[in-house]
Amino acid sequence: MGGVVVRNIDRVDLAIVDRLAKSGVATVSEAQARTGCMKPYMRPIYPGARIAGNAVTVSIPPADNWMIHVVVEQCQEGDILVITPTSESDAGYFGDLFATALLKRGVRGLIIEGGCRDVADLQEMGFPVWSKYIRGTGTVKETIGSVNIPIVCAGMAVNPGDVIVADDDGVCVVPHATAAAVRDDSIAREEKEARNRAKFAAGELGLDVYGMREKLKAKGLKYV
Amino acid sequence: MGGVVVRNIDRVDLAIVDRLAKSGVATVSEAQARTGCMKPYMRPIYPGARIAGNAVTVSIPPADNWMIHVVVEQCQEGDILVITPTSESDAGYFGDLFATALLKRGVRGLIIEGGCRDVADLQEMGFPVWSKYIRGTGTVKETIGSVNIPIVCAGMAVNPGDVIVADDDGVCVVPHATAAAVRDDSIAREEKEARNRAKFAAGELGLDVYGMREKLKAKGLKYV
Amino acid sequence: MGGVVVRNIDRVDLAIVDRLAKSGVATVSEAQARTGCMKPYMRPIYPGARIAGNAVTVSIPPADNWMIHVVVEQCQEGDILVITPTSESDAGYFGDLFATALLKRGVRGLIIEGGCRDVADLQEMGFPVWSKYIRGTGTVKETIGSVNIPIVCAGMAVNPGDVIVADDDGVCVVPHATAAAVRDDSIAREEKEARNRAKFAAGELGLDVYGMREKLKAKGLKYV
Amino acid sequence: MGGVVVRNIDRVDLAIVDRLAKSGVATVSEAQARTGCMKPYMRPIYPGARIAGNAVTVSIPPADNWMIHVVVEQCQEGDILVITPTSESDAGYFGDLFATALLKRGVRGLIIEGGCRDVADLQEMGFPVWSKYIRGTGTVKETIGSVNIPIVCAGMAVNPGDVIVADDDGVCVVPHATAAAVRDDSIAREEKEARNRAKFAAGELGLDVYGMREKLKAKGLKYV
């Protein structure tokens, strides 16, 4: 059975994408009612990166990175690759050569529910990756998969053109259709949080700021 | 069923606590006959922190951080929060707003057998956390728990007022009653280790320093 | 039953070893046809180290580090210790005192399918360790094991005198007999990769550089 | 933010569903080009069950089973419940009381990426469950979720009205739109496999039955 490469996908405007990056994973997830975060085994290969981009998806065979050569051509400025093998694999699918090609096209990073290698080089190049594994073992190029079809990566459904936000807190998926609304809600939350942060820094308690004392008493909380 | 907040706990003198911090997890655990360390999945969210403090404990519902608002009020200078959900949860219970409030009260860090978020901000603020997970997904505020009751966190029993020591080697619990003795034994070990370190740096072998050759021979060790 | 210490092992020339270190784990594994890498749970205790050395092996009882005192005497310039317990253990077998003794003898690092402690000190000393666990809990010295016998560490067979390459991508084993050939193949790969890196940086695609378009079409890949 | 219950979903004809059950997970997955299987941590609570049904989906808060009371009313003959918490939870969401209610409505089983309890009773009642965990600890009823929205369960996207096939090999999802085609392909495979099984039982080799010897030689396989 053959795979398919979908060439044209509907991307989110980069102004929206970039504002979501600024908000970061925790705020964006909160703005989506605590949804969107991939499983916590997806970790950055080095600390400190915070990016957002349009998802270009790859459904890839286990331990076979042929399709990554295919997907490079489909990428453009502001994209993030999202790759999931069809069964578990810790092989090192991705290294500095792919990153060189992707950086040239303006790709901002990689999310892979598999293995990554050359992590020291990738850090030096400034190409961030969130992966399930780090492993030196490479892959073959024998079996095809598909590009820009709906996939599931680390517990989250990802459609091509969804926005991916990734930082030290992990990876969050923002559906294409709600990206602008989530950005707006994220901004509102940031403003509200800034006010509360100032209160907490001044010594006020969340119990009072949020008016929780009565509700806790009603639930039966007792002080002894 | 309601929860309970115990207001008054018996803390260890901070002079003892601070000396234990200086010794660090490995030495303190050794001084307790190889006990006290939480399971190794409890990792610092950033490297380099070394703290000790009096445990303020929270038994918390899974994926519900309401009780963290409650516990802030019970904290004071030199405390460390120790939080365990009543069943497994990787949700992100804790972020920079809580840390702001806790820093204001002199709390030194957090130990949580669950998820943490805003880890880049927490590093910037200098609020160290040892957690089982890092995850952007937040929690609800619907169900109550208890503060300052005996809990189990990552395999170790923790009572309010026990001393927590945490560094890059993980987290160690020192029971309230033996804190001073453990401090003394830790100091003695440091002195002994300093002497042995000098011998090893000079090329002496542990086999000779500790007089092990005869015992190994008696056990049947053979050189070929 | 007694253990055995094999004193004389056949080491690989350090010129070969050092060139393998320069190539690093990913290239060396590729030069071995995607073999040699230990399981990805073997992680460096701090980032940035890249070493190679001759394997000195230790089969060690779980939670008992007596044999590490024994093995120090068998080590020499350019060695790397490789230690596996005979059943699972997360105990902290190794700390800064051992590292002091090993550095004195020119040992370059430690690979252990168990626990390590004093990790902040080890980073400061510049003694790199790749371990399965980090844990403050120490071990006893009651039961003997063997030095320089064939072992399995984290999924890979290791014989004394094999070359170990370790960096941020993990740990790779190069059999003694093929070390020179793997070095040569690694160098050839580096040259080839440098050429391809330049092409990718210039915007060429792997699809064209490697002539993959026809093969993908033959496999049934479709563009829509 | 409120949840939503979608009352009307488009189910697959039970004749198709039942034929898929007969084929079982391995054949159905093969007929889908090796896709559709949930992660292997989804295990039956007792061996020997083989079912298929129309998916009724629930996105549920961690450690909160309120929505299971809601979903019962939406179930009908031939359905299978598929439940995923929005963050990891090993709590025991489901037991024999729910199973009693669901059996009454003709529900055939439960797939839950969380915990199940009363497993001995469920086996006695003949209500099969595939879960990630078995745990006695129960849940609260405080927070709402949604019924019959698209979810991800154990690595697979599940839409309401997809067909779920589950047996001792795990759980497989068949998309609604392709259920009939997958059934047909599964039947064709069973016939082909029956012929090959007879050949293998008679001592023929796959190397000959599938004509693999030349291809293996071309790949470079050598016999020594």
Next chain:
Amino acid sequence: MGGVVVRNIDRVDLAIVDRLAKSGVATVSEAQARTGCMKPYMRPIYPGARIAGNAVTVSIPPADNWMIHVVVEQCQEGDILVITPTSESDAGYFGDLFATALLKRGVRGLIIEGGCRDVADLQEMGFPVWSKYIRGTGTVKETIGSVNIPIVCAGMAVNPGDVIVADDDGVCVVPHATAAAVRDDSIAREEKEARNRAKFAAGELGLDVYGMREKLKAKGLKYV
């Protein structure tokens, strides 16, 4: 440092213990407000056992079963052994010889956060074990531990003389002081559940039986 064996512990009356066994893990945990269950990696080595007994605790060195010989003498009719190593170990501490000795003394089973072996023999003998691992590898007898001191096993604090309830849902700890009350509450729950089971079997819905419709509406649940 030496270990200690506490000879005299305060056991719970076996009439209470036996009634708790009849209720089983899920009910007893519910009667304790969803607490008491060990982590779900504690699994029975064979299905179908349901026991309760007075906890006799052992803090044991990793991969060393010497103390199991010590504890046999301290056991009596109606006891359950609860064993935790001081650091992780998957070694096979326990087999049919120990079970023979314990059965002779009326011990009902074993809970061990480590490895067990001879599982086929143990099933044949009818000696149930809940363990974290099953492994053939045995242990040494070199290092002492303690009997009948407070321990933590699989996430739960266990004191000597607490009641252990174990069945196919896992293992639950009932503190000595509340055992009678938990029994009473368990019985009350069973009666209530029996009534509800009859209603559900008759087709009533939990939404109505528990009067949930209004509360769900107030929370914002919408039907579409």
Next chain:
Amino acid sequence: MGGVVVRNIDRVDLAIVDRLAKSGVATVSEAQARTGCMKPYMRPIYPGARIAGNAVTVSIPPADNWMIHVVVEQCQEGDILVITPTSESDAGYFGDLFATALLKRGVRGLIIEGGCRDVADLQEMGFPVWSKYIRGTGTVKETIGSVNIPIVCAGMAVNPGDVIVADDDGVCVVPHATAAAVRDDSIAREEKEARNRAKFAAGELGLDVYGMREKLKAKGLKYV
């Protein structure tokens, strides 16, 4: 790079093999000084099997079962297949068709550090498998590996012609060279264990049977 099939291997006499099967994993491992057992994640797909056989080894690409077709031809009466992928894979490599072919040749079972499927059929056929995973997802046939070369499976080195013993306690490897001696030692242990079992059944204590009281006292054990 091509793979290799080694046709002629030196097998252990089946009389020795069969006697080792009778002893079982725990006794055989004990007779090897607590070595030989694979990691405990290798579990039987159904309970109750106890086998031994000569190892026929396969180093296999991840998620590719082509080489299993190759190895069938190399198998004979009394063999056990031992298969390890070169990087982690949970794919279902093996099912009832392969088992049909292998049973015809007298193969006794399969050990695979990967996935297995058709487990209900395999149980019905009486073809036992010890695997790391059970998963319905199949594999491709694109890349070659090697047959009858030394491999590592689940933590143990396995050479072709070693004896594999497998039962409900897991899988144990007996090196070819020591198989007869291990059989003899296993028999001696069984006789000794039978005598001790009788003593324990009569109420004697290990403390007295093994004369441990003095040694424990010398170690510092105290009774209170």
